[in-house]
Amino acid sequence: MLIHKTKLRVYYEDTDKMGVVYYGNYPRYYEIGRTELIRSLGVSYKEMEDSGIMLPASSLKVNYIKSAYYDDLLTIVTIVDKIPQVKFPIRTEIYNEQGELINEGETVLAFFDRNTGKPCRAPKYFVEKIAGYFKP
Numbered sequence: 857m858l859i860h861k862t863k864l865r866v867y868y869e870d871t872d873k874m875g876v877v878y879y880g881n882y883p884r885y886y887e888i889g890r891t892e893l894i895r896s897l898g899v900s901y902k903e904m905e906d907s908g909i910m911l912p913a914s915s916l917k918v919n920y921i922k923s924a925y926y927d928d929l930l931t932i933v934t935i936v937d938k939i940p941q942v943k944f945p946i947r948t949e950i951y952n953e954q955g956e957l958i959n960e961g962e963t964v965l966a967f968f969d970r971n972t973g974k975p976c977r978a979p980k981y982f983v984e985k986i987a988g989y990f991k992p
Contacts, residue, residue, distance in 0.1 A: 858936040858989040860893035866928045877924040882959050883916055886948045889932035890963065893946075897985040909979055910968040911944065922958040929953050939987055940978045942967055 870881050891901060904911065924930055935947040943966055950959040969976040 858893070858986055860889070860896050860934045862889045862892040862932040862934065864888060864930045864932055866924055866926055866930060868926055871926045875926040877928075879918075879920060882918055882920070882950070882961070883963070885930070885932055885950060885959075886916075886934075886946075886961060886963050889934035889948055890946050890965075892932075893934040893936070897982075899982060899985065904979070904982070905970070907979070908970045909976070910970050911965045912968060913963055914943070914966045915964045916961065917963075918959070918961040920959055922952070922956060924950070924952060924958055930958075936986060936989075939983055939990060940967070942975050942977055944978065 864885060866877055870877050872878050894901060894904075901911065930953075931951045933949040933951065935949070937945070937947065943964055945962060945964045947962050948960065949957055952958050967976050967978050968974065
């Protein structure tokens with residue numbers, strides 16, 4: 857299992873008039889977490905795209921548990937439970953400063969070959985980097 861944590865401050869622009877994080881921002885927070893997870897492996901989305909691999913989202917599930925507020929420091933926990941093949945499911949948990957789980961969800965990405973426009977297997981170099989986090 858691969859787990860990565862990213863800290864994120866809630867900015868005023870992320871909130872509504874009551875200072876509560878607007879619900880539509882959580883998928884963006886998920887993306888920030890998974891981008892940093894991939895970067896922590898020594899790879900970037902940009903490098904994958906430059907090599908012809910795209911990672912569009914095929915599904916998104918979000919569970920809102922508690923609100924986050926302006927100026928909160930959130931911890932985005934990004935979790936990969938299995939080595940990706942063509943699909944790349946990623947779970948996300950978001951915690952407030954008190955350590956309370958406030959949001960959870962799952963995004964499923966799919967590896968796509970930019971040239972053919974069709975699904976493809978995860979690049980070997982990417983699978984090798986993730987595989988090191990899983991026990992045989």
